[in-house]
Amino acid sequence: MMLHDVKPAIGAKKRKKRVGCGESSGHGKTSGRGHKGQKARSGGSIRIGFEGGQMPLIRRIPKRGFNNKRFHVFYAPVNLSALAGIEENTIDETLLRKLGLVKGKWDGVKILGMGEVSRPYVFRVHAVSTTAKEKIEKAGGQIELIKSHS
Incomplete structure (x- = not known):
């Protein structure tokens, strides 16, 4: 070949x-x-x-099928600037609803850090942002996190 x-x-x-x-x-x-x-x-x-x-x-x-969205927790956002002038020492969801800062159906309340804190408040809320936590503790306040409704 x-x-x-x-x-x-x-x-x-x-x-x-x-x-x-x-x-x-x-x-x-x-x-x-x-x-x-x-x-x-x-x-x-x-x-x-x-x-x-x-x-x-x-x-x-x-x-x-399964979808995680039904388990998502929706918080009512409340900025520190909205809390200026509140006379009470303890701030919780019932007070915020009475003042009209939280309306409608929410799973809880979250404090956000826009604004300043003038007094040492005690917060009984479901969540707090990092900047809000720093400002509250700097003013001498306390944060008590409570479990969400759902």
Whole structure:
């Protein structure tokens, strides 16, 4: 056997598909795209699951399964600036609701650090931001964290 007699295995070399190179190529005229329509156009492709405008199957079937969102705790935000001028020493959710600073349904109250603290208040709330905690402790106040309702 000589080097020029060596040939690749049958099926190892496949001819490149040459589309649009005349009728005799087998892929001329429409180049294997059929006649007209969205998929015959350049750039014309439809996304996976598209059903021609009909409501897709993935949106028709009911959704099931676990979602963490139902366990999220929503706090009513109260800034330190809103607490200026309060005469009571102890600040809790009932006082804030009485003053109109907290309205509606919330899982708890969170004190945020925008503003300054003038007096040493005692806070009985569900959460406190880091900056608010620093300002309250600097003014000589205390923070008592209570467990959330939910």
